[in-house]
Amino acid sequence: MNILVYPKCTTCKKAIKWLKDNEVEAVVRHIVEEPLSKEEIKALHLKSGVEIKKFFNTSGIKYRELGLKDKLKEMSLEECYDLLASDGMLVKRPLAYDDEKVTLGFKEDAYNEIWKK
Numbered sequence: 001m002n003i004l005v006y007p008k009c010t011t012c013k014k015a016i017k018w019l020k021d022n023e024v025e026a027v028v029r030h031i032v033e034e035p036l037s038k039e040e041i042k043a044l045h046l047k048s049g050v051e052i053k054k055f056f057n058t059s060g061i062k063y064r065e066l067g068l069k070d071k072l073k074e075m076s077l078e079e080c081y082d083l084l085a086s087d088g089m090l091v092k093r094p095l096a097y098d099d100e101k102v103t104l105g106f107k108e109d110a111y112n113e114i115w116k117k
Contacts, residue, residue: 001019001024001025001026001027001096001097001098001115002026002027002029002096002097002098003015003016003019003026003027003028003029003094003095003096003097004029004030004031004036004088004091004093004094004095004096005028005029005030005031005093005094006030006031006032006088006089006093007030009093009094011093011094011105011106012093012094012106014106014108015094015096015106015111016028016094018106018108018111019115022111022112022115022116022117023117024115024116024117026096030088031088031089031091031093031095032088032089033088034088035085035086035087035088035091036084036085036088036091037085038081038082038084038085040085041055041081041084041085041091042077042081044095044097044102045077045081047097047100047101047102048102048104050102050104052072052077052080052081053072053080054092054104055080055084055091055092055095055104056068056072056080056084056090056091056092057089057090057091057092057093058092060089060090061089062087062089062090063090066090068083068090092104092105093105094106096111096115101114103115
C-alpha cells in the first residue's frame with residue numbers, strides 16, 4: 001500500500017496512526033515534496049471510480065484562492081489532472097492506494113473495511 005500525506009495534516013496523522021496500530025505496511029510519500037505526476041493522478045482517478053472533483057482538497061487555502069469551486073465545473077479532465085499535478089496541496093489527503101484500490105481522506109470504518117488485513 002502507498003499513502004500520500006501532508007505531515008502537518010491532522011487527518012493524515014490519524015491515518016498513519018491507524019496504519020501503525022493495525023500493522024498495515026505502507027510506503028508514505030510527502031504529497032508536497034513528492035507530488036503526483038499527471039500520469040499517476042490519471043491512473044488513480046480511473047482506478048478509483050469516483051468523480052475527479054473528489055480528488056481536490058476542497059477545504060484547502062489554495063483551492064479557495066484559485067476559485068476552483070466554480071471553475072472545476074468548466075474544466076476538462078486533462079485540465080484537472082494538470083492542475084492536481086501542479087501542486088500537492090490541491091490533492092485530497094490522505095490518498096491511499098495499492099494495485100487495486102484507492103481511498104481519499106480518512107474514515108476509520110472505511111480503512112477497517114478496505115485496508116485491514
